Amino acid sequence: MPAFLLLGFAIVSEVIATLALRASDGFSRPLPVVAVIVGYGLSFWLLALALKHIPVSLTYAIWSGVGTALIAVGGVLAFGETMNAMKLASLAVIVLGVAGLSVAGGAH
Template identity: 40%
Template sequence: MSYIYLAFAIIGELIGTSMLKASDGFSKLFPTIGVLVSFTFCFFFLSLSLKTIPLNMAYAIWSGLGIIGTAAISILIWKESINTASIVGIIFILVGVTILNLFGPGH
């Protein structure tokens, strides 16, 4: 169940981060409310996941998948470009999350 909570936390983070972009520096009301609701949802479920998932592993997964998801959203929804260095950095993040999951605490 903890990994389901972590997945909800990641979804909340992706929505909240997208709403940050849409809020235009907190100058638009509804996207700003979306930021507050999404990040509250995100941190609530992240805290639930931490009851059984070690902090370092949960945070690595949460932030790693958040970075990858945010990069995908920025390309697909916001039509932002990505360069080779960004792609290499994202691959390194994926490798790091994989190593933590395979060899981190509890293994």
């Protein structure tokens, strides 16, 4: 499987786990707790596989940056959290930073 696809699946797993962490209500709801444990475990495993082929600086920047942006959007959609212009601008800066790392030669 291509490394960037593994990384994409790692990001999705991490996002699901983080949203489940919020839904777990302090680890008091069993189904979300299982999703947290499985999601983070799967995410780190896929991240480790991606790191075999992608430099760590680029891999972690993409994983954390894209994950952060998706979690912010997921929080708005799933939990009714607020989104304003400053939050959107901040997320755009994160995405631009990840893109900048990629363009700067992080990928092989």
